[in-house]
Amino acid sequence: GFLFGGAAGIVRGAPGFLFATASAIQTFAIGSTFTGVRLGIIHAWTTESRSTTPLDRTKASAIAGGFTGGLIGFITRGRSNAIPGAIMFTLFGAGGQHVYNKRTAAPSAEPKKNFWRRMSDKSWTPFKVLTNEEYAEMLKEKMLKLDVEIAIIDDKIAGLKEQQRDEKQVPTSQPSEDKDRSNSSD
Numbered sequence: 696g697f698l699f700g701g702a703a704g705i706v707r708g709a710p711g712f713l714f715a716t717a718s719a720i721q722t723f724a725i726g727s728t729f730t731g732v733r734l735g736i737i738h739a740w741t742t743e744s745r746s747t748t749p750l751d752r753t754k755a756s757a758i759a760g761g762f763t764g765g766l767i768g769f770i771t772r773g774r775s776n777a778i779p780g781a782i783m784f785t786l787f788g789a790g791g792q793h794v795y796n797k798r799t800a801a802p803s804a805e806p807k808k809n810f811w812r813r814m815s816d817k818s819w820t821p822f823k824v825l826t827n828e829e830y831a832e833m834l835k836e837k838m839l840k841l842d843v844e845i846a847i848i849d850d851k852i853a854g855l856k857e858q859q860r861d862e863k864q865v866p867t868s869q870p871s872e873d874k875d876r877s878n879s880s881d
Contacts, residue, residue, distance in 0.1 A: 725767055729788070733759035749796040753789055760788020 707714070736755040741747055747755075764784025769777035808816070815822040825833070 721767070721771060724770075725763055728766060729759050729763040729784075732762050733788075749800070753792045753796065756792035757785050757789035761785035763788075 733755050736758055737747055737752065740751055740755070761781045761784055764787075765777045765781030768780025772780075811822065812824050814820050815824040
């Protein structure tokens with residue numbers, strides 16, 4: 696708090712030592728009040744048979760933050776800042792404790808699913824995660840369909856070649872008949 700207050704005083708063009716001292720006093724008051732209230736709440740909620748849960752610690756931090764913010768806001772800035780201070784410090788206390796709980800939580804036993812696997816588990820998405828065997832079976836079916844299509848196209852090509860061969864043979868006999876007709880009319 697002292698260093699931050701000194702820097703803020705220098706930036707504002709005010710005496711750095713005064714700002715540093717005021718900031719250090721406020722930081723000490725906030726920190727000690729928050730810590731004292733939070734530890735008192737946790738001590739009251741803890742018994743030999745029951746330890747605190749992450750939710751209990753979050754509640755304790757929210758209550759301590761609200762009390763601290765309201766009290767320090769009232770003392771340093773007046774009655775009009777008690778409620779906004781209590782609200783903001785409640786949010787800061789609960790939010791900070793929640794983030795801390797998430798970061799320090801023990802990793803779960805089951806591995807975390809990747810994005811596509813989580814999406815495929817939803818009922819409203821068209822995605823489906825395939826196993827290697829399912830994918831291989833799907834590829835075999837597609838290759839079988841392609842083989843059938845290739846066979847059909849080969850049959851069509853053979854039919855067209857045969858038709859083309861037949862057409863080449865038929866036209867050679869027609870012109871000779873035309874010559875015979877022209878000779879007989881003379």
